[in-house]
Amino acid sequence: MRLENSLALLAKGYAWLPDLRRASGGRAVGTRLGGLPAVGIEGPEAARFLYDEDHVRRSHALPEPVQGTLFGKGAVHTLDGEAHRVRKAMFVQVLMDPAGIDALVGRTTAAWDDAAREWVTRPQVVLLDASSEVIAGAVTRWAGVPVSDAEVPALAADLRAMVDGFATAGPRHWRARRARGRRERWLAGIVERVRSGELDAPPGSALRVVAAHRDLDGGLLDPRLAAVELLNVIRPTTAVAWFTAFSGHALARWPEYRERLAADPAFAEAWAHEVRRFYPFAPFIGGRAPRRVEFGGQTIPRNAMVLLDLYGQNHDAQLWEDPYAFRPERFLGREIGAYDLVPQGGGDPRTGHRCPGEQITVALLAALAPCLARLPLDVPADQDLTISLRRIPARPASGVVLRPAAAHG
Template identity: 55%
Template sequence: MRVPVHGRGDSTLPLLLHGYAWLPNRLRETAGAPVRTHLLGHPAIALHGPQAVQFFYDEENVRRSGAVPDPVLDTLFGRGAVHTLDGAAHRVRKALFLALLKDPAGVEALTEAVVAQWREAVAGDGGGAVVLFDTAAEALAGAVCAWVGLAPTAEQARLIAHDCVAMVDGFATPGLRHLRARHSRTRQEAALAALVTAVRDGRQQVRPGSALEAVAGHRDVDGLPADERTCAVELLNIIRPTVAITWFITFAAHALHRHPDLAEELRAASGRQLRDLSTAFAHEVRRFYPFVPFVGGVAARDLTWQGVRIDQGTMVLLDVYGHHHDAGLWHNPYHFTPARFTADPDAVDRLVAQGGGDPALGHRCPGEDITVSVLAAFVGELAHLDPEVPDQDLTIPLSRIPTRPHSGFVLRLPTAAADASAAPAARPGR
């Protein structure tokens, strides 16, 4: 029997201090056996490995209702979000997202819109310097808002980008970042709730087939329309994660800079080869770089995990960052190697960057296809743009959640940026 090591008091402060390294370090002490601890005063147990992924994403074992702490609800997900539901209520709400986010034509349309927004931005800055993190976030916000069915002005799109970045940046930390995240969510929820009300009252035209139309008309498991604030929350749960791809895009630029041989390989590719290389690169960015440290739920009943008792109501944590750097699952895991995904197409199934299991049945993110598609397209764009990277602080601190390069990754664009960015966007693929 694998005996869990009992915690040394509450781990909230060590988590805040050590960030992504906290849970892998604790699991290393136990050789991968479960770790018992406390977070925010609640008993918790941390699990690791492929079998733990299956165990965690089985709704019979782990539920989400009541699992997300209030500070995270009030910043990242929103009250009443799909992330907080279980059973039939979850499946009915999740079906809304699956219909919108898993449609290949919709994924392609959003990807093309993002690339168009990005090219417009860099075309206007030829020869100048831009902060990639900020510029990509604005391109993502403008594209996804139009795709959802909103019609924001350029200034409104910039504010939405700012607020969505703040929601992600401040969910896991106390202080000013957290207050900024709360303020941003309150502002955007109010604006979107008012828009949903106007749509339902017939005062606002809505594009047929759009996400705005679908969310405003959605009925939950009880057959009743979701209230306007919940609709706003779920619209943000399309917009915010799309804007959050800017973290992965910035990491991709970091990898291209650190591995010029891979950038050259991408520049030399075209067509199907470019698509495959860019997609493999996108998967490796999601594996290698730190974004989600772990995910959590609550034991739905008294459980036994590999001989270890887990009492009902215990917080269950699934290691994500450590999973992606486990030498038992990945050859040379601390080396950035996109070729692992072209050599072994099934390797993508070991990724848990956006959850595990079947997105139609559990809590795996239904927007994963959009993330991979948009990120792969940006990989091709950045490689063909081949910008100058001036001296800057590209440190990625593991103590900060979520983390990113300190500088936001400053690029100095070629004078002919519009021409350099005109390579065909890479298309997704497994």
């Protein structure tokens, strides 16, 4: 019953670790996850501790339901040591090149502008879904994977399903597994066609780099594993749609920011950081202790799970003044330390497990949030914008419905 247990704990939502810590009064708290001893930790020192491989390893740490939906089996997330560094270099090459990031942002904003011309003619659009289609089409083509306009809505729906279904035992979970199976088969076939010379992948594209990548053992990735890692580019980029929907939520709650967001690029970048800090998305990350270790007065037994509470740290009053206030200005002129703002992990993305797509996330959000602020669409009041902290991943319940200003009332 290990897996059921993990899912049940995950289902308690974003408040699970913060509540436990509050009850214990410290930055480290002992608990159990999936029948194993676990320690929840939080704060920059905790992040530093977790990213030291001497304290925490990733292999055999991710519950199967998370691998079977969100990340894929054998993904970079589950590797340690040299094997991780070799695989990670592949992601760094594709995702952290400034020219590549600019090209992706250019494609995505162009696709947004095309879509927005059509949105204003519809009775309404759901921002989370509509923006995921824009991003999915743009990132898939940017990655070198051919996809027709007609295929994009179903692709975006599958990518959303994989994100939406990893932390629940219900139908959302099975939808996520089916979506993953379908998309891994599709991409594995494309990788095989590239390798056979039947399909040309543009130089420098994710498709070409992943198809040619050699792992630590010197071998090419199995086509299915190559598909897993291509999905680890396409899926999380599409997930920036969640932050776009959260931006829509923030604009509805605090409309006084609209003009500045539309016009001031430095403010738009600060907005991107505040959206990633303030809104709940990735709840925590974790691994297993390779030996008995100590943190914050807690003894962590060998093999115990160590969980870094990302949501808790992003709302820690010792790090963020008035943490439950949405205030993009806090990031204007602020140096962000490697271990303080952790919605996408901490440390060095080139060597550790920190998200290699963070620059892409910030660049996309800082480009799309102003586009959103400029849209001639309203967020009507007759919708449920509640964000439940018990639902992982969280989302505004309605997905943020937008309507042309004249269409309601």
